[in-house]
Amino acid sequence: MTNKTWRVGVAGLGTVGGGLLQFLADRPDFAPAGDSAVVTAVSARSKSRPRTIDISGLTWFDDPVALAGSPDIDLFVELVGGSDGPAKAAVETALKAGKPVVTANKALIAEHGAELAALAEAQGVPLLFEAAVMGGVPAVKMMREAMVGDDIDSVAGILNGTCNFILSEMEKTGRSFADVLREAQALGYAEADPTMDVGGFDAGHKITILAALAFGCAPNFAAAEIEGIEAVELLDIKLAKDLGYRIKLVASAARTEDGVAVKVHPSLAPLEHPLAQAGGALNALFIEGRRVGRIFVQGPGAGAGPTAAAVAADIADVMTGAVRPVFQAPSGNLKPFIAVDPSRTVGKAYLRIMVRDEPGAIAAISETLAECGVSIDSFLQKPVEGAGGVPIVLVTHATPESNLLDAITRIEKLRAVLERPRLLRVARI
Amino acid sequence: MTNKTWRVGVAGLGTVGGGLLQFLADRPDFAPAGDSAVVTAVSARSKSRPRTIDISGLTWFDDPVALAGSPDIDLFVELVGGSDGPAKAAVETALKAGKPVVTANKALIAEHGAELAALAEAQGVPLLFEAAVMGGVPAVKMMREAMVGDDIDSVAGILNGTCNFILSEMEKTGRSFADVLREAQALGYAEADPTMDVGGFDAGHKITILAALAFGCAPNFAAAEIEGIEAVELLDIKLAKDLGYRIKLVASAARTEDGVAVKVHPSLAPLEHPLAQAGGALNALFIEGRRVGRIFVQGPGAGAGPTAAAVAADIADVMTGAVRPVFQAPSGNLKPFIAVDPSRTVGKAYLRIMVRDEPGAIAAISETLAECGVSIDSFLQKPVEGAGGVPIVLVTHATPESNLLDAITRIEKLRAVLERPRLLRVARI
Numbered sequence: 001m002t003n004k005t006w007r008v009g010v011a012g013l014g015t016v017g018g019g020l021l022q023f024l025a026d027r028p029d030f031a032p033a034g035d036s037a038v039v040t041a042v043s044a045r046s047k048s049r050p051r052t053i054d055i056s057g058l059t060w061f062d063d064p065v066a067l068a069g070s071p072d073i074d075l076f077v078e079l080v081g082g083s084d085g086p087a088k089a090a091v092e093t094a095l096k097a098g099k100p101v102v103t104a105n106k107a108l109i110a111e112h113g114a115e116l117a118a119l120a121e122a123q124g125v126p127l128l129f130e131a132a133v134m135g136g137v138p139a140v141k142m143m144r145e146a147m148v149g150d151d152i153d154s155v156a157g158i159l160n161g162t163c164n165f166i167l168s169e170m171e172k173t174g175r176s177f178a179d180v181l182r183e184a185q186a187l188g189y190a191e192a193d194p195t196m197d198v199g200g201f202d203a204g205h206k207i208t209i210l211a212a213l214a215f216g217c218a219p220n221f222a223a224a225e226i227e228g229i230e231a232v233e234l235l236d237i238k239l240a241k242d243l244g245y246r247i248k249l250v251a252s253a254a255r256t257e258d259g260v261a262v263k264v265h266p267s268l269a270p271l272e273h274p275l276a277q278a279g280g281a282l283n284a285l286f287i288e289g290r291r292v293g294r295i296f297v298q299g300p301g302a303g304a305g306p307t308a309a310a311v312a313a314d315i316a317d318v319m320t321g322a323v324r325p326v327f328q329a330p331s332g333n334l335k336p337f338i339a340v341d342p343s344r345t346v347g348k349a350y351l352r353i354m355v356r357d358e359p360g361a362i363a364a365i366s367e368t369l370a371e372c373g374v375s376i377d378s379f380l381q382k383p384v385e386g387a388g389g390v391p392i393v394l395v396t397h398a399t400p401e402s403n404l405l406d407a408i409t410r411i412e413k414l415r416a417v418l419e420r421p422r423l424l425r426v427a428r429i
Numbered sequence: 430m431t432n433k434t435w436r437v438g439v440a441g442l443g444t445v446g447g448g449l450l451q452f453l454a455d456r457p458d459f460a461p462a463g464d465s466a467v468v469t470a471v472s473a474r475s476k477s478r479p480r481t482i483d484i485s486g487l488t489w490f491d492d493p494v495a496l497a498g499s500p501d502i503d504l505f506v507e508l509v510g511g512s513d514g515p516a517k518a519a520v521e522t523a524l525k526a527g528k529p530v531v532t533a534n535k536a537l538i539a540e541h542g543a544e545l546a547a548l549a550e551a552q553g554v555p556l557l558f559e560a561a562v563m564g565g566v567p568a569v570k571m572m573r574e575a576m577v578g579d580d581i582d583s584v585a586g587i588l589n590g591t592c593n594f595i596l597s598e599m600e601k602t603g604r605s606f607a608d609v610l611r612e613a614q615a616l617g618y619a620e621a622d623p624t625m626d627v628g629g630f631d632a633g634h635k636i637t638i639l640a641a642l643a644f645g646c647a648p649n650f651a652a653a654e655i656e657g658i659e660a661v662e663l664l665d666i667k668l669a670k671d672l673g674y675r676i677k678l679v680a681s682a683a684r685t686e687d688g689v690a691v692k693v694h695p696s697l698a699p700l701e702h703p704l705a706q707a708g709g710a711l712n713a714l715f716i717e718g719r720r721v722g723r724i725f726v727q728g729p730g731a732g733a734g735p736t737a738a739a740v741a742a743d744i745a746d747v748m749t750g751a752v753r754p755v756f757q758a759p760s761g762n763l764k765p766f767i768a769v770d771p772s773r774t775v776g777k778a779y780l781r782i783m784v785r786d787e788p789g790a791i792a793a794i795s796e797t798l799a800e801c802g803v804s805i806d807s808f809l810q811k812p813v814e815g816a817g818g819v820p821i822v823l824v825t826h827a828t829p830e831s832n833l834l835d836a837i838t839r840i841e842k843l844r845a846v847l848e849r850p851r852l853l854r855v856a857r858i
Contacts, residue, residue: 023578023720032577033753130575136721138575146559146567148461149452149741274703274727291452291734292565296727298703305720312578322751324462 004035006319007072011064011090012079013044013051016104016131019308020077021053030312035319037075043067068094075100075318077311083107095119095127102314104131104307110205114218114334117326127326128314133206134159134283136306137299138313142287143213144328150289152214156252156429157285158278159206161301162190162197163229163249167266168279171237171246177230189281200228200264203251211253211262212337214287216328220337224262232266235384236352236422239393240268243378245350246276250427259338261345267427268350268395274298275429286429343402348377348426351396351404353411354389354418361416365392368414372407374399389418395426433464435748436501440493440519441508442473442480445533445560448737449506450482459741464748466504472496497523504529504747506740512536524548524556531743533560533736539634543647543763546755556755557743562635563588563712565735566728567742571716572642573757579718581643585681585858586714587707588635590730591619591626592658592678596695597708600666600675606659618710628657629693632680640682640691641766643716645757649766653691661695664813665781665851668822669697672807674779675705679856688767690774696856697779697824703727704858715858772831777806777855780825780833782840783818783847790845794821797843801836803828818847824855
């Protein structure tokens with residue numbers, strides 16, 4: 001073991017960057033593999049903004065790209081965020097200069113991971129991103145390093161704490177999505193522009209990265225099928241519970257003979273299932289491997305403490321001198337990402353059909369479902385005050401998605417049906 | 430990345446060794462970091478025993494120590510087992526010869542980890558043991574690598590699948606410990622001599638290793654306080670459930686100002702707690718860190734598939750060339766292990782007191798508890814057929830263990846009390 005001191009440049013001094021500086025200030029002895037790390041230079045949007053950590057002794061850069069290229073740092077930490085722009089330019093600059101890079105930027109890795117991996121591997125330097133997925137839960141390390149002795153068939157979980165918090169609050173307090181979102185924004189749990197979170201894109205970035213690590217293919221965010229929680233209604237949360245399920249934003253990636261399916265959907269998880277029980281801002285993940293079986297991991301997915309600890313663990317990994325591919329295989333050997341046609345997906349589904357309370361409605365619906373080859377697993381009709389009609393809810397047996405969509409289109413046209421039926425998937429967990 | 434082929438010597442061809450050979454036969458392309466691994470030499474108790482994998486092309490060694498020292502291997506995998514004897518001699522021989530060692534041997538690491546770490550670090554070669562704890566769940570990697578950016582306060586979990594299976598079966602089928610153990614032995618889930626498992630020693634080895642990784646102290650198996658499940662009675666399983674708990678063999682390690690407490694006890698976990706819900710042969714672990722918060726991980730803790738995958742992941746780690754300490758810090762910097770006096774431990778407890786059904790029994794018991802400073806959280810008196818007396822069960826508020834033991838000694842002497850009260854701890858989870 002050497003006793004080198006690594007000069008670390010940190011671009012971005014928000015929650016995670018501030019947490020990292022605090023961590024290294026609290027732990028001046030941080031040298032898990034012999035070497036130690038000291039932040040010597042920083043870059044952020046505003047130099048003068050009040051901060052809990054004194055940065056006056058550090059070299060200041062207005063431009064993160066200039067920091068990344070500085071000969072006075074040995075390791076670049078990118079916490080700027082965003083899939084393109086300065087974050088990408090800075091990471092490319094550092095890698096081209098032969099500097100190891102640690103980042104928490106899920107959008108960057110999900111959208112440009114393959115090209116950045118090729119660049120890092122050509123330069124022989126690590127590109128690490130533990131903090132990009134599940135905060136302090138080492139999901140990336142588990143997939144990249146611990147699961148190399150296995151063939152992973154699927155991963156599925158709750159990867160966005162904001163959505164999980166909102167859905168949990170809706171159920172607990174009986175308030176609407178819009179109402180709970182406003183509160184979450186006031187409390188700082190949700191961003192002023194919440195689209196990345198509630199639109200499912202943040203979870204989509206994360207599951208794209210996990211899919212690449214699990215299956216040895218290049219990350220392909222564009223191929224992910226993404227639906228957010230904006231349209232989740234309290235009515236569905238209640239009715240799903242009556243049927244024994246809880247609605248969660250489930251991100252999943254599965255490998256079949258046809259290719260890879262990467263999805264984010266509000267989905268029904270059985271109430272007794274660990275994913276249904278992960279409430280509040282928790283993140284949770286199932287990994288299903290052919291040899292290892294099913295592994296479940298759960299923990300806080302965000303926040304300064306967990307995320308900064310994940311960045312620090314990546315810095316420690318750089319200092320060990322380990323040489324491994326950025327994803328599961330060297331970037332030249334990554335398999336092309338072949339997306340499965342979503343309409344060919346087979347799974348159980350939840351349908352809510354609002355009908356006028358008149359004779360024959362159920363008969364017409366069940367006849368239509370039968371014609372489309374959709375069979376029913378459980379069924380509930382329950383008057384709900386103020387719902388503007390009577391909701392009929394049912395959970396189907398496993399059905400090809402195309403049959404389901406066909407049935408929905410036909411049911412919508414039935415005389416007794418008031419609006420397009422609401423479709424939610426039952427999580428395959 | 431280089432393209433070296435590592436010649437691997439494997440000592441021990443039981444479940445894990447056979448699984449590893451099968452894995453490398455199934456995955457001839459196994460080269461996660463560029464290098465590849467090929468088993469070239471083996472050692473086992475019997476050369477001629479029928480095996481599913483053909484070993485006729487491999488160099489045979491009668492003596493694992495001779496295999497460990499062979500100049501024709503680059504990496505030594507020790508799957509012989511046992512804390513001393515040939516396993517220890519072989520690992521020492523390999524390390525002294527400057528060869529990386531991968532082992533699944535929890536007893537060896539728990540009992541001799543510090544001296545072996547010193548030897549490995551002096552030689553600058555890795556000593557890895559992921560398969561020693563929780564099978565395919567990367568608990569060791571999580572503690573050693575992912576949690577370096579945190580200060581761990583405690584770890585607690587279910588680390589022995591055999592005990593968990595037996596306790597789950599007792600509850601499910603209403604059969605006695607002895608009865609279920611016999612069945613588990615017939616099914617191959619328990620060894621002919623089950624002491625290591627049911628006596629809590631296997632879990633003790635594992636939690637000793639996790640404590641060393643978590644707290645940066647030398648592993649000290651001798652300081653672990655260990656109680657097995659042999660004396661767990663069906664009656665307590667039932668009564669605990671009436672009080673809202675399930676009995677699990679919980680292994681825990683906690684750091685306080687006074688030192689480190691490492692324990693294995695049959696303990697009560699609240700029914701709704703994830704540890705209570707990990708049934709069958711599952712393993713499960715909570716990690717509590719100051720920055721990261723609470724992380725929970727669960728999976729199959731044994732079996733050829735998971736354990737061989739963990740050994741393969743360690744081989745991959747060796748091939749990355751990473752240089753890190755064997756435990757959390759270089760062996761010269763490991764803190765001395767200061768064990769907390771068990772009598773100073775404070776926690777909730779379950780007491781079952783068998784009494785003659787006569788007036789004044791409850792009054793005498795509650796008076797004695799009050800005199801000893803033990804206050805009661807919940808209380809249950811319930812006639813149980815064939816129990817030979819009436820059981821009074823209670824769960825205390827948090828109490829120093831010394832007060833509890835004092836109370837038990839005094840209660841045992843009360844006229845209405847038939848036998849020494851049964852004490853079980855409530856898990857601090």
